[in-house]
Amino acid sequence: MPKRRIRWKISACLLAALVGGFGPARAEVTVAMTYLRQEVQAPPVLSNLDPIPADLGIAGAKAALADTETTGGFLAHHYTLKVISVAPGGDLVAAAKAVLAASSVILVDAPAESILTVADLPEAAGALIFNVASGERRLRDADCRANLLHSIPEDAMRADALMQMLRARRWTRTAMIVGPRPEDEAYAATLRAAAAKFGVEILAFKAWTFNTDLRRTAGKEVSLFTQDLPDHDVLLVADEADDFARYVADNTWLARPVAGSDGLRGEGWAPVLEQWGAVQLQNRFESAAKREMRPRDYAAWTALRSVGEAVTRINSADPAKLRSHILSDAFGLDGFKGRPLTYRRWNGQLRQPMPVVNARALVELTPIDGYLHQENDMDTLGLDRAESACKAFGG
Amino acid sequence: MRRIYLVLVALPIAAFPVVAAAGEIWVTNEKDDDISVIDTATLEVIRTIPTGERPRGITFSSDHSRVYICASDSDAVEVMDPATGEILHELPSGEDPEQFVLAPDDKHLWIANEDDAVTTVVDVDRREVVAQINVGIEPEGMAVSADGKIVVTTSETTSMAHWIDTATMKIVANTLVDSRPRHAEFTRDGKELWVSSEIGGSVTVFDVATRSEKAKIRFAITGVKDDLIQPVGFKFTPDGKTAFVALGPANHVAVIDMKTFAVEDYILVGRRVWHMALSPDQTQLFTTNGVSGDVTVIDVAERQALKSIKVGRFPWGAATRP
Numbered sequence: 001m002p003k004r005r006i007r008w009k010i011s012a013c014l015l016a017a018l019v020g021g022f023g024p025a026r027a028e029v030t031v032a033m034t035y036l037r038q039e040v041q042a043p044p045v046l047s048n049l050d051p052i053p054a055d056l057g058i059a060g061a062k063a064a065l066a067d068t069e070t071t072g073g074f075l076a077h078h079y080t081l082k083v084i085s086v087a088p089g090g091d092l093v094a095a096a097k098a099v100l101a102a103s104s105v106i107l108v109d110a111p112a113e114s115i116l117t118v119a120d121l122p123e124a125a126g127a128l129i130f131n132v133a134s135g136e137r138r139l140r141d142a143d144c145r146a147n148l149l150h151s152i153p154e155d156a157m158r159a160d161a162l163m164q165m166l167r168a169r170r171w172t173r174t175a176m177i178v179g180p181r182p183e184d185e186a187y188a189a190t191l192r193a194a195a196a197k198f199g200v201e202i203l204a205f206k207a208w209t210f211n212t213d214l215r216r217t218a219g220k221e222v223s224l225f226t227q228d229l230p231d232h233d234v235l236l237v238a239d240e241a242d243d244f245a246r247y248v249a250d251n252t253w254l255a256r257p258v259a260g261s262d263g264l265r266g267e268g269w270a271p272v273l274e275q276w277g278a279v280q281l282q283n284r285f286e287s288a289a290k291r292e293m294r295p296r297d298y299a300a301w302t303a304l305r306s307v308g309e310a311v312t313r314i315n316s317a318d319p320a321k322l323r324s325h326i327l328s329d330a331f332g333l334d335g336f337k338g339r340p341l342t343y344r345r346w347n348g349q350l351r352q353p354m355p356v357v358n359a360r361a362l363v364e365l366t367p368i369d370g371y372l373h374q375e376n377d378m379d380t381l382g383l384d385r386a387e388s389a390c391k392a393f394g395g
Numbered sequence: 396m397r398r399i400y401l402v403l404v405a406l407p408i409a410a411f412p413v414v415a416a417a418g419e420i421w422v423t424n425e426k427d428d429d430i431s432v433i434d435t436a437t438l439e440v441i442r443t444i445p446t447g448e449r450p451r452g453i454t455f456s457s458d459h460s461r462v463y464i465c466a467s468d469s470d471a472v473e474v475m476d477p478a479t480g481e482i483l484h485e486l487p488s489g490e491d492p493e494q495f496v497l498a499p500d501d502k503h504l505w506i507a508n509e510d511d512a513v514t515t516v517v518d519v520d521r522r523e524v525v526a527q528i529n530v531g532i533e534p535e536g537m538a539v540s541a542d543g544k545i546v547v548t549t550s551e552t553t554s555m556a557h558w559i560d561t562a563t564m565k566i567v568a569n570t571l572v573d574s575r576p577r578h579a580e581f582t583r584d585g586k587e588l589w590v591s592s593e594i595g596g597s598v599t600v601f602d603v604a605t606r607s608e609k610a611k612i613r614f615a616i617t618g619v620k621d622d623l624i625q626p627v628g629f630k631f632t633p634d635g636k637t638a639f640v641a642l643g644p645a646n647h648v649a650v651i652d653m654k655t656f657a658v659e660d661y662i663l664v665g666r667r668v669w670h671m672a673l674s675p676d677q678t679q680l681f682t683t684n685g686v687s688g689d690v691t692v693i694d695v696a697e698r699q700a701l702k703s704i705k706v707g708r709f710p711w712g713a714a715t716r717p
Contacts, residue, residue, distance in 0.1 A: 277575075339622045
């Protein structure tokens, strides 16, 4: 059956000029946004598959800009997005100062320490900053900042999602392989805390010590490496650099599923999501970026869409007003995960359902029914109000 | 990747005796690429008719001699003879047609192209695209006023109702609604436009003359999380007194007094209730339940669910054939 394609593409600005009435009169609003990235040298990994895209995150912000501009076209709201990328070791502070002079909404893609450096600049006091890259707990805890919201899930939200699912399946006996890098140790600690929170046992830990090329020897090496682990239901792997974990599955001594950094994973977003209208977002993203949408892209997408949603509703580009609307009861973002997304008012974390996925399908959308919470069941994932030492939000 | 789907027109049409006075409800099964036909007298599926890929919107011509089906993944609107189930021809629809309305004069089909942010107007006799109108991202809900003068498209990501003058085929107004509008309908007297917002959890009622918001209806069901109450399809009774609103993953249909806008009742139905159709005698309401793959039959007067009827996978649209 031949496909009929009739496309008359017109830019949002031209569209605004073409359409007639706009409903109630609205003042022109211009929102200047910047995506500020501190480039980080990624460690070398074993496999050449799945390289990190050069536009990771940025493509998500651009997709959100296109979505937002269309709405803006009908409302005389104009949006601009500049991308500033600082080379590894470059002067982030100077770049941030220049960015803050020109725009009041900033998406920061950088390690936690650098994000704090930007948020603490005197020039950033009145800005609205989104952390779109760091899952570190401390930014939601004692090191939170009033001008800093987090659209990327805290790492604990990923780990909690996975542990909820394992507990719901009663796969509660696990063992863990921990990679050699500090990020691996950190995620192992996060998984351990999540396991304790949901009553999942980790019976043994084993440090990954191999220095071989596993593409040739995975079958023999991993089998022996896992032979002395006590019997378990699921084998957890903490490998945040995506180095060796892909060689663990199907090479283990016991036939066990792999979870954590590979295999079964808790994520903010995954290409396998198709329900809740997600396929539309995936299609739009893929046709623009020529690749699948990754969790970091989604984090940038939700940050920029949060701004767009707030501007649409309050008809203002003032960062203080935007922040207060985003943190209010009136705010709800359609994030293609089946429920409105809102921000935690005590630490600025975007509250969201967390998919648990494998390579081929969505396995569970957490929170799973039955995990109760006194305020919002999505707060069973990640740092909750009572645990958070964050004071900057008046909590 | 899209499969090439061959439409096989090998239907046991003569095998089913026509029951006098009985009506039919036609239900599109999004993930089975077919239509389940339910007999309103026996409440059983009496025919299953193959369609193009991912059938969603479905509507009959006013004399019921034709049925139009949005075959979303075939990028076409199929025109079917309801008596034989034969697909007579396709209409050019633009990409990914999801939902549509047929103008009261049966001439133009107004189609929401979900992936393309346009509304396509097709002349059903000449089988030509007459106009394409740029609207917001992910257009879905389509409504036409009883006099045929206004068409409304709602766009999900843009959260707007776009009001289109059918004479000029141009947008005359854009009105914001709550997040992810799904369905729109004019009341029969033409005075009100209702728009449901799935993620916003509300139904907005507009005064058509001023295009201003007249009422906002919200919902609350004991034991159901507020943010899972997601209004999608709705249906008015022809007397203009009662509206039934499908609440998606809340698995309930709300009953609303159209004068006071008060929610009077909630009826438990199947999982992820989507769209609805009334039996020809208006005594029964049929709801498509996407996740449970069935149709719930509701007694309109008693406001009670009578029966669940198993249909195909992901039933979506519903239309009545007398």
